Amino acid sequence: xxxxxxxxxxxxxxxxxxxxxxxxxxxxxxxxxxxxxxxxxxxxxxxxxxxxxxxxxxxxxxxxxxxxxxxxxxxxxxxxxxxxxxxxxxxxxxxxxxxxxxxxxxxxxxxxxxxxxxxxxxxxxxxxxxxxxxxxxxxxxxxxxxxxxxxxxxxxxxxxxxxxxxxxxxxxxxxx
Numbered sequence: 001x002x003x004x005x006x007x008x009x010x011x012x013x014x015x016x017x018x019x020x021x022x023x024x025x026x027x028x029x030x031x032x033x034x035x036x037x038x039x040x041x042x043x044x045x046x047x048x049x050x051x052x053x054x055x056x057x058x059x060x061x062x063x064x065x066x067x068x069x070x071x072x073x074x075x076x077x078x079x080x081x082x083x084x085x086x087x088x089x090x091x092x093x094x095x096x097x098x099x100x101x102x103x104x105x106x107x108x109x110x111x112x113x114x115x116x117x118x119x120x121x122x123x124x125x126x127x128x129x130x131x132x133x134x135x136x137x138x139x140x141x142x143x144x145x146x147x148x149x150x151x152x153x154x155x156x157x158x159x160x161x162x163x164x165x166x167x168x169x170x171x172x173x174x175x176x
Contacts, residue, residue: 010030
């Protein structure tokens, strides 16, 4: 029997405050894929318009570049990208309303502080298991920036994707 916490996305900040670094979670509901180039476009939109694009307010971002459908699944593979590559944009996106991020690896002190200041969390998933993680995706929809290929903004529907709380809302950090 799993002791993982089942978390519905989009997550409310009140629910995120209950999470502690190191806890196992199972993520359900919508999450948006976004990587390096998409982060820059999102920042540009935020600077121009003062808000996040495409209804991203209150949502979670998955740092991933999913592959096309395969094996009767919406995606062939979807693995976490090294999250520190997005640290240049994360504090601003959290301040603008992103409530959670999902990737792999450690984050900068600025991201830890931004999680504390905004009541946001960072989830980490196991790298090297992209085909397995794709089994937890029930739907995938292209939202924007098709020209970015695998880095386009997509909305995924998750059904129990396993992850760990790597940074909690109090600044607690999972040490690996």
